[in-house]
Structures are given as C-alpha cells and as structure tokens.
Amino acid sequence: MKRPPNPLPSDPAHLQNLVLELQAQLLVQQRQLQQKDLRIQILEEYVRLEKLRRYGPKSEKVAGQGELFNEVETLAEVDLPEPTALERAEAPAHPSARRTSTPRPGRKPLPAELPRVRILHELSEGQQVCPCGCQLKVIGEEVSEQLDIVPAQVRVLQHVRQKYACRACEQGVLTAPLPPQPIPKSQASPGLLAHLMVAKYLDAQPLHRQEKALARSQVHLPRQTQATWMIRASQLFQPLLNLMRDTLLSGPYLHCDETRLQVLKEPDKPAESQSYMWVQVGGLPDRRVILYDYRDTRSGRVPVELLADYQGYLMVDGYEGYGAVGRQDGVQLLACWAHARRKFVEAGKAQPKASKTTRRADQVIQQIARLYKIEREAQEFSPEARYQFRQERSLPILADLRAWLDENRAQVLPSGKLGEAIAYLDKYWPRLVRYCEDGRLPIDNNPAENAIRPFVIGRKNWLFSASQQGAHASAAIYSLIETVRANGLEPYHYLRHVLKALPRVQSVEDYERLLPWSLTADTLIESRLADEGGVG
Template sequence: MDAATRTLDLSVLPPEYRVAFEAQATRVAELETINRRLEHLVAELNHVVHGRKSEKLDEDDRQLAFEDLEIAVAETRERKQAQAPGEDRPARKNVAQRNRGNLPEGLERIERVIEPDSLECPCGCGLMHKIGEDRSERLDIVPAQLRVIVTIRPKYACRACTDGVTQAPAPPWLVEGGLPTEGAIAQVLVSKYADHLPLYRQSQILARSGIDIHRSTLADWVGVAAFHLAPVVDRLAEHLKTSTKLFMDETTAPVLDPGRGRTKTGYLWALARDDRAWGGDDPPGVVYFYAPGRHGEHAENFLTGFDGILQVDGYQGYNRLTRPTRKGGSPITVAHCWAHARRKLREVFDRDGSEIAAEGLRRIAEIYAIEKDIRGTSPGQRLSARQARSAPLVAAFGTWLQVQRLRVSAKSRLGEKLAYINAHWQGLQTFLSDGRVEIDSNNVENLVRPIALNRKNALFAGHDEGGKAWGRIASLIETCKINGVEPFAWLKATLTAIANGHPQSRIDDLLPWNFKPSR
C-alpha cells in the first residue's frame, strides 16, 4: 500500500468525526514534541555525567546543571501528563521516590482529618462505623518566622520603708544592648558560612519581612561572634595538632585591597583530621587558617607543635617541613597524594590519548582497587594487605616510571608529568609503611570545597581580618557537619553558653563533637 492510499481524506468523514480526528492528531503531535524534548534533556544529562573529561563541568557547576536539567525534565513530564486524555492519564508512579517517607520524627505534625460528607449507609442501615484509616504525610514549609523576645524585669519596693528596690539582674547578651539573640546571630553565621549567603543578601531577605537591618549591622554581629568563638577554634586547632596524622591543603581566598581598589589573593590553609576510614577513636575536625600568601612559612607557623605524618598534594611549599631546620617541631613525614599523580596522567591522556599515560592510569587503578577492598578495616589489616598486595604493584610502577622517563623527552607535556610523579616518589610510598595513612588527600580536598562555594557567592573578603573570621567560623561549621552535628543548634547553644560566662577551664565541652542537643 503506497503513501497516497494510506492518506486519509478527511472530507469524507462526518463533521463530528473530523473534529475528533483533528483533535487527536494535534494531541499526538504535541506528545511527539514533548518526547523529543525529553530525549534531548536525557542526552544532556548523560553528557554531564559521561562526557569527555575536558568537556565536563567542575563539581559545583555540575550540580547547577543537574538542577536545571532535572527541573526541565520534571516540567516536560508534567506537561506530557496534562496532554493525555483524562481516562488514559497514567497514575503518577513515575514521580521520583527519593526521600519519600524520610521525615524526621521530631518534626511538628499537624493532623487534618477529612471526613466523608455523610456517614449514612447507602442501603439505609444507619450510621457506618470506623474500620480503619489511611494516613499520608507531606512536607510543608513555613518561611522563617521572626519574633521579638521582650524581657520584662519588674521592680519591687517596700511600702513601709525606703531601704531599696529589688529587681532581677538583666540576663547576659552576647551583643550588649544590641538587637539580636544568640539564635539570631547563629542564623546569620550559618546563612553566610554554611549556606553561602552574603550579608547584603541576608539584609534583603529580612527586608521582605519588614525588618530593616543594614548589612553593616549584620557584619558587626558576625565580628562579635568571631571574637568570642576564637578560643574555641584555637582549642580545636590544639586538639588536631596532638594527632599523629593530619591532612593539609590550601585554597585561594580573594581579599579586597583598599589601597589599590581591587582584590589581592589571600589563602585559607585547611588542617584536617579524618580517621574514619580505619576506625580511629579521634573525631574528625578541620581548622582553616588565613594567610596573605601561599609561602611555605605559613604552613610551618600553622603546624607549630605538630609532629607526625602530614598528607598533602605536591605543592613544594611543604618541603621545608621535612628539613632538620624546621621551626616549631621535628621534621615531618610527608605522605603524597596518588590522586594528584593520577590526575597528571589523566590530563595527558585526555588531550592526546597517550598510550604511556593510559598504561600509568591502569597501573594506578590496580593499586586503588586494593584500597577499595580494605577500606574500613583496622590499620594493622590495611598495612598487611598493602605490604602483600600493593607494595609489588608500587615497585613495578616505579620501575615502569623510570623506563618511560628515559623514553620520553623531559620537555614534553608527558615528560613533565612523569617528572612530577618522580619528584614525589618517596612521599607516594608512605602509605605502604603505615596503615593509618590514606592513599590520597581527597579527604581534605572535600573540606576545601565549601570555601570555594563561599568564594563564588561572596566574591571576596573585605579585609585580611575578614579572611581570618571567614576561616574561624568555617572551621566550626564544617567540623559540625563532618561530625553529624547541626551547625545552627551548636552555634546557638555555644554562643548562649559563652554569653552566660562559660568557664575557660571547660572549653573542651564546647567542641562540636561534644555537643549534646537538648530535646
């Protein structure tokens, strides 16, 4: 049957059939358009996840891409359902089930009972009785509720004498004579340093609720809090430096340079402890130290009092820590990062498909496969497995590395990457002699990511002192997060305790991992 025969002549149909046919054809065309859009969006999602490394977005941009693409997919799917005839409309089983039923028991429940219009039995038997019920829960969100705490202190005097007036003392406030409660200050800190909302945006949000508080006033609150929280951060740093193994990394923190009317590059150095991979007893924590530069002497100063193993990337500024002339302690043992070594080879492979780089990546993948097998076991078990299984692979990699360096020009792109790995070869083998050491420094890199997010949103710190406050508050918030402590609850309780004169001798009680939230 040819196409002409298959073409339907609508003119021979009765008018009512012709209208119905045209409506159905229009609906089919709309659904086909929607399907093509869904296919296009799915292809874009696949590209974000599985695209070439050189075309992939960084972690933060990828999350934004996911959000917008998933919004578009949901919108298109909803449009497709709306286009379907009522009787053919599918049940909404394709709605994502993520987080369904995962509503904490502590949330307030407001029950709304929906009764039938009539309880009379249709057959006239009288009133029906209840045999059960169906319950469903949905999450409702009420915008932030602002309230005013009014403190009233009655005065009392004796009618028979004039010996004096009795009145309860005023409760202590963190900001003496100021507007905010400790909870309000905690909310500003969490919004700025955990949710990455600059103060001027917070001021705009408050204005929508009729509260006119200038950015500079919010900045004053943050400054007061940063001052009072400084001893807690100092104690946190002391606690970390008693460890035998730490991570360290650094990231840029742009700071306004008023004299030149532009920004200069400051740095936040992250010092972290995370022994969860081998079941260590010490809780995880991180402290961000601000410095106006990246010179190795800053790391040397920050690490005064620490003697142990330091897991770092390949930055040469850390080399001074390994020398006998190191200030502030004995020479440090450095554990270098295999993820950085792998990254160097990946850069070459993604650019020109180098077979040598591919072979190096394959060899490193074998070492990582062993790490995956032993993750979560004790340091002794990790060490035994590494000596038995990983050490031969690392030795073979070292031999392969030297052979390839003789074959490849030192000035080539691949030659430079191989030279980088060779320069850090001793540190790359540290994990073979200590089961507590990780194969890479990804733990601390993950803790640097929130700084990058705040940097994107706030653009820069207004002063070197602002950079210090940034690092101080971020230290406490991120330490809360990696210990499973809700930052707002901890900050509110800690600021309240400080306002009430918490003794310095019990400062360890204020460390995030010692926090016990009240019901």
C-alpha cells in the first residue's frame, strides 16, 4: 500500500521555517552547480589549449582578430602615402601588366670572400678555325659560378723542434722550444678544439656523434677525451669572461632569463633533479655581451649573486626570483610585453571561436601589436628621438589599455585564462610601461629568449651534463660563442685565433685585445690563412 505524502505543517511559523530551509538548500545547490560549470569551463580551456599545443600551429598569431578600440584611429595608423602624379601616370592599368613590371627576386651572388677555383673551358682545336679558314681569337669570357664543398680535412700537425750542439766544445744540446699550447702535452690543436666547440655548442652535435664522424676518417677520439678537453680549454676563457662581465654590467639595461638543465653528478642531489642555466644579455651598443651561468638551483639568491654590483634597468619575465634584485638600490625592473601578449593569445585560443572572451583577448592583442608597430618604426631612431616618439604615440595606447583593464577586470572570472592574463597585466603594469621612460630601453625580453634558444636546441641533442665541471664548461663556451656571434664574427675563426693566443697572454691589455669587439673578421681570416700557410 502506497504511503501518503507527509502533510504540510499547520503551524505558519513552522511552515515559514521549512520554506526558508528549502530556499537555503536550493541556494547551496545553485552555487555548487555554478562551481561545477566554472570547473567545466576551466577544464575545457585546458583541453583546447592542450590540443592546440599538440596538434595546432606553434605561432602566436591569431586568425580573425577583433577590432581595435577606435577603428578610425586604427586606419589612420597605417599612414599609407598618397601616390604622386608621376606614379599615377606610370601605374599599369591591367593586373598582368603590374605583375610583369615588378622585378622578380634574383639569385643572391656567392660571397666574394670565398676562394675561387678557376676551371677553364676551351673550344677544341678544330672548332677554333673559322669556316673562312682564319684562326679564331679569344675576345672575352663568360663566367658562371657553382658552390662546391670539400669535406672536413683531418690532418696531423708535426711540431719539429730542431736540436743544436757545438762540435767544438760539446758542452750540451739546445732544442728549439715548443710554443705554448692551449692544452699542454695533448694532441689537441687550437683548430681541433675550435671545431669540436662549434660543432657541439653551435651546431648541437653531441660529442658521441663527433666521435663517430671522426672514426670515418680513421681517427679514434673517445668522447671522454673530448669532454676533458672542453673542460680544460674553457678554463682558459675565464679572464675573457671576467672582462665581458664588466662590460655587461656597465650597460644601461640587462635582459635575464633561465632554463632548466640536468646534471647527473651533483652533491646531495639525485641525478634526475633539475638545475638551471641562467643567461644575461646586455652591454653597450657596439659591445654586446651574452653570458651563461650554471647554478644548481632556481633560487632568487642566484640573480642577486650574478648582479651584485649592477645599477640600471633589468628586463625579466614574471618569475618572482628576480624580486630581490629589483629591491636593490639603483635597480629598476622592466616587464616583458611579449609575455603579457602570450597570455592573451592563450586566453583567445582556449575559448570557442567568436566568443565574447575571444573578442576581449583579441582587443588587447591588437593594441599590443600597435605598440610593436611603433617600436619597428622607431628602430633606427636615436634614443632621444625614440623617447619622444613613444611619448607621442605609445602613451595614448597604453592609456587606452589601462582603461580597458580597469573596465574588464571585475567582469571576468579570475580563474579562467582571460582572468589570469588580465591579472598578469594588472600586476606588472608599472614594470610594463616603464620602457617609455628612456629611449634606450627595450619593450620585451626577446633578446634573452633568443639567447637561450641555442642552448635549448643543444640540450635536446646532448640531453644532460655529466658533472658540474662539464656544466660550467658549457656555460663558458656558450658565453663566448654567442657573444662572438652577437658582435658579427665567425665563431670558428675566433675560437681558433683565441685558443692559439691565450697561452701566450701576459697582461690585461693582451686579454682586452682578444675580446670579440677588439677583433675584425678580416683579422681572423688573415690569422687562419697565416696558420695554414705556415704548416708544411
């Protein structure tokens, strides 16, 4: 028999309490549903981002980006020049004519500094006679060029030391001294060391691959021997690195970043634990410096140690480990607009297409793009002119962004991707706009990220450092190679020249003459040709 439902209480007060209780339960359930909906929304964002990371394009460009704040001002920013009367008169009327009038890009000529091998082609003796019976004469020549590569040549340098003696008194034998070598009593020449360094630290070829490559030339050179040579040769670079750090800290601003590194043999740490390679980029306009430093931690004490005597601006990402440096007297932190933009790109990608959140993210991305357009236009300006240009063009855009931020901050869920992007923009706003204070200051931390990229590519190949000595050696060699590249020199020619000269250095002035900005490409080429010409 079906039980009858519970009758409602007849007492009005009791009935009112029951209604209030049910309303409270309904409110709790509604809040739980809202929290679940929010949780589902956040998880959907992460799923979309993960799909894009795994299967989508890696570029941060966003298709179908939203409108800017003021469309009329946006169109005015393009600044398209009006065609002159002569250009209008000469403009072709038909699209096909326009295409034919545009010169097609030609093949780039081969570098003039490369050696040339002349291969002469002549007519046969029979073809050199004209049908009229006269002998043909050479009136000119037609030259075409092909690029040829000779595989690496492995050779042995024999240091022959003449012995001298007096036939009269026979009191002793004098032997010609051996010039100082980068690694005494080893088989490693400056050229070989330079080759191994460039192959590993620039071309990302691990030592075991180089061991196999040399074996094809019947040369047995174990990777353990190569690793020992890298450590010992890198120790020669320390005086140069000290002078480079002095130049680095003398600049008006620095870029800093860090990336992980696995070192197998570290005291009191398991082999699978993470250490870090710290990179600093700076110096002067004509003396660019890129330095790497290995540390077994990501603690904030590391940048304090590396930049203990620094005074100036410091460009970093959002890692709070740099906060202690920013609290030092004379140091002001800058924040990276590329990092801020990246968070809004992720927020847009995490949302369904044409959603309100996507449109909001695109609005910020477009405004940041306008800031970068101004930087491209002012790239060749003097620092004073760039400062004035930013005051006139960048500050109004930043004011619009600040107004947008204040308006939307309370309207967006803080736990979503767009909320995280807005919170990042708001938190680091003073650091983000500080670049407008000085025309020398950069807008982002891309130079540091670009400096880290060669290390990351190499790490994908050689995977780890076996010891702390090896990690320090890698930091030293990466520092020298990347600084050499930043100053427009060819790394192999520089390393070969420096490794030959360093064992003979006797003063600070000698070291200064070996710094990358103290040498020219022509000097290095002449040094290499002299070495090759002097070998019999």
